[in-house]
Amino acid sequence: MARLDAGHLGRLHEMGHAAPGWRIYSQSYQDGILERIFDLFGTANKQFVEFGLGYTSGAALTDAAMDALQLNTRKLVRDRGWRGVYFDALVEAPxxxxxxxxxxxxxIVNVFDKAGVASDVDYVSIDVDSVDAWLLLGLLEGGRVRPRVISLEYNGNFLASDAVSMNETWVPWKGRSLHGASAKALVDIGAxxxxxxxxxxxxxxxxxIREDVLASRCALHTVPFLAEQARRKLPTKQHLPCKSLDEVDRLVDVRYLLxxxxxxxxxxxxxxALERAEAALESLRKRGLRPTCCARTGTPICKFS
Structure with a gap:
């Protein structure tokens, strides 16, 4: 997977060309990453949970619609016989x-229990663009659910050294730069x-990945920490600027969650942390060292009129 990094420094629309065969249903190359992970570490039950479905059509769900939702788990279901549950705030489709x-x-844990999710469920995917860090904390803090592998979408606008999250109030994402949580916030909660x-x-x-699962196949010291993995990756400007101080006021340091x-x-x-990220991104832009993910987002994280 490390060999993919050099091919993923460009714009999003170029990313599909960097890893042929790794992107079938997922938004990017999550399909290939997950297959590689479970080929290496094996499975306990081939069960998953994914939430953040993103289905907004009023029409009934179909196989074709599920294929088009850019789900991380669709290829596991289609090609590898996995089973699982999707949670969505709006949609019910048994x-x-x-x-x-x-x-x-x-x-979150009670909802998992009612759905019959195993305590050692193989994989949980979290992508809600808002309270991701809070859901991760709620999932793990009681110790009842111990997924073997967890993926979360992170906010790449921030430095790898800063751990920030939106507060516990869920708000719908409107395509702007303040959303979810920084990579370090999620890594710190997991740790x-x-x-x-x-x-x-x-x-x-x-x-x-759960440390005991990792240790079953790898020496822990051989897996790079966030600071090393984030080199040449963070920060990277994503999405349009926030335009409201209310959005900034919802941002908190992860130490509050903990x-x-x-x-x-x-x-x-x-x-x-936001000021440090703005300064770092401006410096990178001036030196031409970090492309933005989309042409229209080469702008500050926040821009107030």
């Missing part, structure tokens, strides 16, 4: 394993509960 549920930090970063994509997702600081301090720390 024929495709889609359950309607509003997931929060406090409800608290015995997970290591396995792979950081240049855009989109990072993959966490109970290590208060909300006011967490907001101040997050604003400092």
């Amino acid at each position: 024929a495709f394993g889609v359950r309607r549920a509003l997931l929060t930090r406090n409800s 608290r509960f015995g997970y290591r970063l396995l792979y950081l994509m240049s855009y989109f997702d990072l993959f966490l 109970g290590e600081t208060d909300a006011s301090t967490a907001r101040t720390l997050a604003r400092d």
Whole structure:
């Protein structure tokens, strides 16, 4: 997978050419990454959970519609006989394993229990562009659910050294730069509960693996930490600028989630992280060292009129 990195420094529309055969259903090359991960580490039950379905049509779901949703797990279902459940806040489609549920930090484990999710479910995919870090925390903090592998979409606008997240209030994503959580925020939460970063994509997702699963096939010291994996990847400007101070006010340092600081301090720390990210991106733009993911997003993270 490391060989893909050099091919993924360009715009999103170029990414499909970098890994032939690795992108069939997924948004980028998650299809290939997941197959490689489970070829190496094996499976316990071939069960998955994915949420953040993103289906907004009023029409009934079909096989073709499921194929087009850019799901991380679709190829596992189609080609490898996996089974699982999809959670969505709006859609219910039992024929495709889609359950309607509003997931929060406090409800996520109960929702998993009601759906019959195994405690050692092989794979969980989290992509809600908002409270991702809170859902990861809620999933792991009780110890009842211990997925073997977890992927989360991260916010690539931030430095690899800054751990920030949107606050616990879910808001719909409107295509702007403040969303979800930084890579370090997600990695730090995972580390608290015995997970290591396995792979950081240049855009989109990072993959966490339970330490005992990793140790079954690899010496832990051979897997690069975030700082090394993020070299040449972070920060990378994504999406349109935020335009409201309300969006900035929803940003908090991950230490607030972990109970290590208060909300006011967490907001101040997050604003400092935002300023560092803006400065780093501006420096990279001036030196021509970091392309943006899309032509129209070569702009600041936030721009207030």
